[in-house]
Amino acid sequence: MSLFSTISASLDCPRCHLPVDAVVHVQLGYAAERVRLAVGDVYPGLAGAGGPLSGNLDADGWCVCPECDADFFCRVEIRRDRISGLEPDRTRFPLGPDATLHRRLFCPREGRFRDMEVRLFAGHASPVRQLQPGDTYLADEFPAVDTTLRALGVCGDERQLHMVELLVRLRSGRIADVEPAAAPETGRIFL
Numbered sequence: 001m002s003l004f005s006t007i008s009a010s011l012d013c014p015r016c017h018l019p020v021d022a023v024v025h026v027q028l029g030y031a032a033e034r035v036r037l038a039v040g041d042v043y044p045g046l047a048g049a050g051g052p053l054s055g056n057l058d059a060d061g062w063c064v065c066p067e068c069d070a071d072f073f074c075r076v077e078i079r080r081d082r083i084s085g086l087e088p089d090r091t092r093f094p095l096g097p098d099a100t101l102h103r104r105l106f107c108p109r110e111g112r113f114r115d116m117e118v119r120l121f122a123g124h125a126s127p128v129r130q131l132q133p134g135d136t137y138l139a140d141e142f143p144a145v146d147t148t149l150r151a152l153g154v155c156g157d158e159r160q161l162h163m164v165e166l167l168v169r170l171r172s173g174r175i176a177d178v179e180p181a182a183a184p185e186t187g188r189i190f191l
């Protein structure tokens, strides 16, 4: 039995951009069993869930697209106890990356250089692209952007896999630089 209730909704997938009939998972309220809901339904079990007594709240949902198999988060709007709206939340990184690249980087947790798979999430694209330094990223949306993105590095071997917070610098829309988000001497925060 799942802890999650589901809301069925028609929406445009933010990753493959196709219109899909999505099943959005939400963890909210005290329903003993998972319930299947649709936009417009009363959301059960909200009393005492910590939400405002007026029955208005915004919740997080999560979804795997039936077309492209990539995931994304949604904002679920509940007004007067009813599910009044549901839309993809592009401000939140999905769980699955939209691009990866491989770099040898300093792991602050281990205090040494390691080969890492760098996972990028900001493009909300699908399928996953394999990038090299110098490749363009986000070029469809921002052709020549200079910015720094958060990313995750998968480090270690199967016995001790861990994530390292990274910063990826884009110059003119191209992958220019990858470095740990914390300076090596402050690696303590990862312990």
Ligand SMILES: [Zn+2]
Binding pocket: 013, 014, 015, 016, 017, 018, 065, 066, 067, 068, 069, 070, 126
């Ligand atoms: Zn999709």
Ligand SMILES: [Zn+2]
Binding pocket: 107, 108, 109, 110, 114, 155, 156, 162, 164
């Ligand atoms: Zn490491």
